[in-house]
Amino acid sequence: MxxxxxxxxxxxxxxxxxxxxxxxxxxxxxxxxxxxxxKSFYDFSMKDLNGKEISFSSFKGKKVMVVNVASKCGYTPQYEALQKLYSENSDRLVILGFPANNFGGQEPGSNEEIKSFCSENYGVTFPMFEKLSVKGYDKHPIYRWLSDAGQNGWNNEEPSWNFCKYLINEKGELVKYFLSKVDPLDQEIIDIINS
Structure with a gap:
């Protein structure tokens, strides 16, 4: 017992x-x-093409467009429209360029080569960051945040090609995702920037 x-x-x-x-x-x-x-968009920081660490909290109060860019893509001429959009709206918009070699090997250059290419061919003055991966096993944390609804609140779309665009509002909230084919000067983008 x-x-x-x-x-x-x-x-x-x-x-x-x-x-x-x-x-x-x-x-x-x-x-x-x-x-x-x-985790907020403002919690991230990254090195720009000059190797300077940039805290995304410095973009508070402005809308932000995040774009994965490449130098040898059919969409590469969008740099011109991106620069125009930035120049005309820099009081309320920041464009962040993220070179990536994920699609067709269309960004093979070094950070220094990318910097020269953007400056010499398109007069880019918006912030450009070190080359990273926007998809796959080595996807950078900022792109994990952008493409995971569990982190950003609603969106699971990762870039499908170069020059996909993510719009973030003044509070650091992801509000819209645009495919590569959408021109940076598209009326819907302009309307969101002006809202």
Whole structure:
């Protein structure tokens, strides 16, 4: 009889331990997903093409357009429209260029070569950052945030090609995603910038 009582108590202890472990792991998972959702666009920082660390919190109060760019793409002439958009709206808009070689090997150059190309061919003055990956196993954290609804609140679309555009409002919230074919001077983009 004593053995049965002992075994019964042991089983109760094992069950209690299993339930508490399960609860702890659910709490940890919930807290992890809450922290992912609470991560803001402004929490990121990256090095620009000059190697200077730029905190995205410096863009608070302005709309931001994030674009994955490439020097040897059919959409590369969009640099001209991007520069025009930036020049005409720099009081309320920042454009951030992210060179990436994910599509067709169309950004093979070094950071220095990319910087020269953009300056000499398109007079780019908006911030350009070090080359990164926008998709795949090595996707940069900023592009994980942009393309994961669990982090940005609604969007799961990652870039489908070079020159995809993400618009972020003055509060650091992702508000719109545009495919490569959408011209930077498209009326919908202008309307969002002016809203």
């Amino acid at each position: 004593k053995n049965l009582v002992f075994i019964g108590c042991l089983l109760l202890l094992v069950c209690a331990y299993a339930i508490s472990k399960s609860h702890a792991s659910k709490t940890k998972a919930n807290s992890k997903s809450e922290s992912m959702l609470s």
